[in-house]
Amino acid sequence: MNPDDIIYEQIGLSLETFQLAAEQLDELMHHGADLLTDALLNDGKILVCGMGTSAANAQGFASRMLSRFERERPGLPVLALSGDGTLMSGIAHDTNPNDIYARQVRTLGHEPDVLLAISATGNAPAVIKAVQAAHEMGLCVVALTGENGGDIAALLEENDVELRVPADKLGLIQLTHHLLLNCLGELIEHQLFGSEL
Template sequence: MDMTHRMAAHFDAAIQTLQANASALAPALASGVDLLFSALTSNARILACGNGGSATDAQHFVAELVGRFERERLPLAGLALNTDTAILTAVGNDYGYETVFERQVNALGQPGDVLVAISTSGNSPNVLRAIEAAHDREMSVIALTGKGGGMISGLLQETDVHLCVAHDRTMRIQEVHIVLLHALCDGIDALLLGDSA
């Protein structure tokens, strides 16, 4: 295979993965928008977490909330739990890396807040513990996973939203995750700004 063909194949695979997941995830996405909109319009906050590429996705999502997505609006209350190196290193050193998000959820989370938990495998120990802490604090969870949902799928409650990408390859899952996060942002803005288009 020449390199040009190899590169083109990535576009084909990404398109196929997006199309394969579109109809399956659209209803859950709509539920996620409703959950986030309800929280944000009730003075609750959105906390987000993930590791590696998922950490970047969590930061990206929160940046769209606090800054703006595509249109001018008031800033929305969001916080990425993977951005404070002092907290991450102190908690990781003193209590173990698996607690770095759980401890922040326990410190910052309030009933009515929403945790956006991102893990392509669905098995990240620190994300699992963050979900458990969120439930203990009467928070809802929107989980973005892949590979069948992993252990996260067994932790979720009826009031939670599971956006599980039907694929086993990490990069394809991450590509869909960013589309899902952008769709959530668009849905929030559409409700806030009265745009039904």
């Protein structure tokens, strides 16, 4: 395979995965955006977390919501739990590395907040524990997963939403998660502020 083939294959697989996600997740995307928007309308906030590339996606989403995405508008209360390295290392040292998000959810989360949990495999232990903590606190969860949904899918409750990317390659799942987060951001902005930029 030559370098051009790699480029075309990656772009082709991405487009195919994007299309499948649009077809399979359309209704769930609306439901997930409704949950997130309702939290904001009821003086709640969105807590978002993930590990590695998923943490970067979480921080990017929080940045776009707190600052701006496609339009000038008031900032929205979205908190990326992965943003403070000192805090996370302190929790990991004092308790358990897998508690880095769960402890923050238990401390910062209150109804009607929503946890936006991102894990390409659905098996990130720290994200799993965050989902469990969210349920303990009475928070709904919107989970972005891939492959077979992993352990996170098995934990989700009736009022939660899973956006499972129909792919098994981590890079494709993470790239599609970025796209889904952009869609969620636009849906939230539209519901809160209308369609005018």
